[in-house]
Amino acid sequence: MNLYRRILRFAAPHQKYIYASLFFNVLYSLFQIASLGTILPVLGMLFGTIKMEDKLVEPIYDGHISHYFNYLKEYSYYYIQSQVNEKGALTVLAWLCLITGFMFLLRNIFRYLGAYLLIFYRVGVTKDLRSAMYNKILALPVSFFTEQRKGDLMSRMSNDVGEVENNILGSLVDLINSPFMLISTLVTLFYLSPQLTLFSLIVLPIMGTLISLIGKSLKKDSHEAQNELGNIFSIVDETLKSTKIIKIFNADKLLSNRFSGSMTKWINNSVSLGRKKELASPTSEFLGALTFLMITWYGGKEIIVNQSIRPEDFLVFLGIFFQILPPIKSLSSSISNVQKGEGSLVRVMDILDADVKVDEIPNPVPISELKDKITFENVGFYYNQEHLILKNFNLEIKKGQTVALVGQSGSGKTTIANLLTRFYDVSEGSINIDGVNIKNLNLKQYRSILGMVTQESVLFNDTVFNNIAMGKENATREEIIEAAKIANAHNFIESLPEGYDTNIGDDGNKLSGGQKQRVSIARAVLKNPPIMILDEATSALDTESERFVQDALEKMMKNRTSLVIAHRLSTIQKANHIVVMEKGEIVEQGSHHDLMEKNGVYRKLVELQNFE
Known part of the structure; x- marks a missing residue:
């Protein structure tokens, strides 16, 4: 955990972009639910639950907080029905479609702004991290470089920092934003149908357990792959500096075999890493498909047998429930990415934590010339x-x-x-x-x-x-x-x-x-x-x-x-x-x-x- 606290220190100067991105992502989450909510009346009209009636009774709010959302829903139906009576069903349907489209437009604008601001945060932190590594390299004693391969140092500054940027920094906002999206979506689902929501959530712990098992092995494979990539860079660096010697001693085959051996190890680690990473997405999609079938059966029973939920509510429930899968996938992917990036983060911090053995005492003696x-x-x-x-x-x-x-x-x-x-x-x-x-x-x-x-x-x-x-x-x-x-x-x-x-x-x-x-x-x-x-x-x-x-x-x-x-x-x-x-x-x-x-x-x- 100390590693992540330290990377967050690099993020501190750029926190304004994080907060702004989170703000727009929160708006995106809210409008995501609102845009689906505006479809309810449209579906109500298509299914015939909203129709022209001569006598309409305006719903009355009884003051109980638990009944407030139900009051809003009933009032919206009352209002739309009154508009249907006054202006006609097609006119009201057209307006509802326009409002729903505008909601989707706002939702995607907020999504874009959240992602756009995140670019400044990621690039800024990456710049600071690379600068810190370069300045540390300048400060390190000569003895440090006699024990390190230059190609490996290059790999740490380029590839490992890139892995930290893509996997850890890129996942940070998702780790914060996804739980909010989950909570807001779950609240909406419970509002629509508590029984259906509880039934739907049975599969989620299974999904989370499987994804976490895959993620645990990602860190090990990532660390080995990055180490081997450092060896590859070192071999290339030595080859570029020794072309004359390689040619005069006909050492092409020796160097080629060494490079091929290192590449084989890197490929094996990378394939293993990619296989496990890619397994997370189809696993969650398969579990999502099972969830859909189970919900469809249970929802159909509630509509046909118990008549406890209206058809349009059930369709919106399905729409919103499957909006819960992206943040779940995003959260699980973020956790996997963070575990994958931890190997690179360790290699970066190894440089930043390297001991500057030649150091100064407090209040050193000034000197400007040799006197004696x-x-x-x-x-x-x-x-x-x-x-x-x-x-x-x-x-x-x-x-x-x-x-x-x-x-x-x-x-x-x-x-x-x-x-x-x-x-x-x-x-x-x-x-x-x-x-x-x-x-x-x-x-x-x-x-x-x-x-x-x-x-x-x-x-x-x-x-x-x-x-x-x-x-x-x-x-x-x-x-x-x-x-x-x-x-x-x-x-x-x-x-x-x-x-x-x-x-x-x-x-x-x-x-x-x-x-x-x-x-x-x-x-x-x-x-x-x-x-x-x-x-x-x-x-x-x-x-x-x-x-x-x-x-x-x-x-x-x-x-x-x-x-x-x-x-x-x-x-x-x-x-x-x-x-x-x-x-x-x-x-x-x-x-x-x-x-x-x-x-x-x-x-x-x-x-x-x-x-x-």
């Missing part, structure tokens, strides 16, 4: 204590220094960068900026003093200008051009078809690797942070591109505190301090010259790369 130094004190990091990734890491980086981390893959270099940026939090020890633990700093302000260039250039499907401008809010064109010049990117950008306004495609795939990296560097230059982190920024480049990029990096690092993670050791020989790591620990440190003289791990790494 960065210190790592006995830093340790692990996902579980049996597999340490980093241990007893101690390092001091003074303002203006360039410190390089080197070592084999898996030695913990990138983990240091992730901890310094607070993509993850340390498991042991602390990282301090000017003596203040970074956990106590204002996170947004802290990251504003950091810049980062990674091995894989992260660019967006937008113009060169907008990709660089991401480094600084409200940057001028002159500032962006100056940043591009420092990054050795200005010349090649000018040669593009539309210069800085050229769209670079998805992931910047219209640019070469070196060009993409220089655009990334220009973005970091524009931000102009006091602390710069370079995570193997040149390792994926060819020699010529590396020369341009390395020159750009050296310009950028001037008078700046830099942490450089290097794979190619030729790029860090000018660093003030080099830290050599193995299996999460520091094994050597010093300048390039000092480490070469030690003839230790660093020298072996250099020789392996034919540095000299």
Whole structure:
């Protein structure tokens, strides 16, 4: 139930549309009964119970509330009979048909308005729900995305939110409106014939029980189907990003089999889900047909044998009784839909409830610059204590220094960068900026003093200008051009078809690797942070591109505190301090010259790369 309370919170800002829709749906319900009520006199005239009489006696209301509706009915008959005597039966019949038609017109206008206003409510809530998910994704730490498949996240934001909209939000008004329609219709039926109404309601509990049994299994099948759809999206996402590898390794069949297997599971779950969902409607219709036959028999007995009900009353009773079936079907379908949509709602709430592990303390310390130094004190990091990734890491980086981390893959270099940026939090020890633990700093302000260039250039499907401008809010064109010049990117950008306004495609795939990296560097230059982190920024480049990029990096690092993670050791020989790591620990440190003289791990790494 807590899930539904939470989805109702999203509905709260749009409640005016719900109330307006309910108002018009209530009017629709009332006019639905009224439109059938106006047929009574028409049928009375056709069956001959309303006819011309010379002497008419006006009915008198005796004051009892229980007799009021019967008085209204008798008075309406008296009035119509008097009009028949005065104007003729055909004229009165024509007017009654016009009034009945007008009632049906109003009824359907109110029905349309109720449905129309509901569109604004559903679209508004869906927008807010997707926005909340997107903002939560922006707030979640990097660690969350290492454990989640992107295709599954896409499925949750698109398909699961769509299921919530169609099945839960779409059923909300029906869940409120259908009971009202049921009650108002039942009151009318009891007024027409209490005995016939009680007899007719025998089958309704049976119908409700069968539908609820079907609905219980819908939730399980829906959850499994949506999970499998997430797997399908993940496979498609991986395929789109790996087309070259798939083709070169002839992995088409492997991927096709994986996709087909996932599709088969999804189809089986979807077929099971659809079969059970569709079973609800024919079941209720079959029970409705049985009800009709039973009522016809019982009503015929009351007319022919007991003469306790008039033919026109019985026909209207049938008409109104079968008006009770749509709200019953609507209510049962809504309950089934809500149960079906619950699986998707759970998947949506899993994202909204995901733990933001990297969080701020109350009243964090403000920060706007690096004044003195960065210190790592006995830093340790692990996902579980049996597999340490980093241990007893101690390092001091003074303002203006360039410190390089080197070592084999898996030695913990990138983990240091992730901890310094607070993509993850340390498991042991602390990282301090000017003596203040970074956990106590204002996170947004802290990251504003950091810049980062990674091995894989992260660019967006937008113009060169907008990709660089991401480094600084409200940057001028002159500032962006100056940043591009420092990054050795200005010349090649000018040669593009539309210069800085050229769209670079998805992931910047219209640019070469070196060009993409220089655009990334220009973005970091524009931000102009006091602390710069370079995570193997040149390792994926060819020699010529590396020369341009390395020159750009050296310009950028001037008078700046830099942490450089290097794979190619030729790029860090000018660093003030080099830290050599193995299996999460520091094994050597010093300048390039000092480490070469030690003839230790660093020298072996250099020789392996034919540095000299």
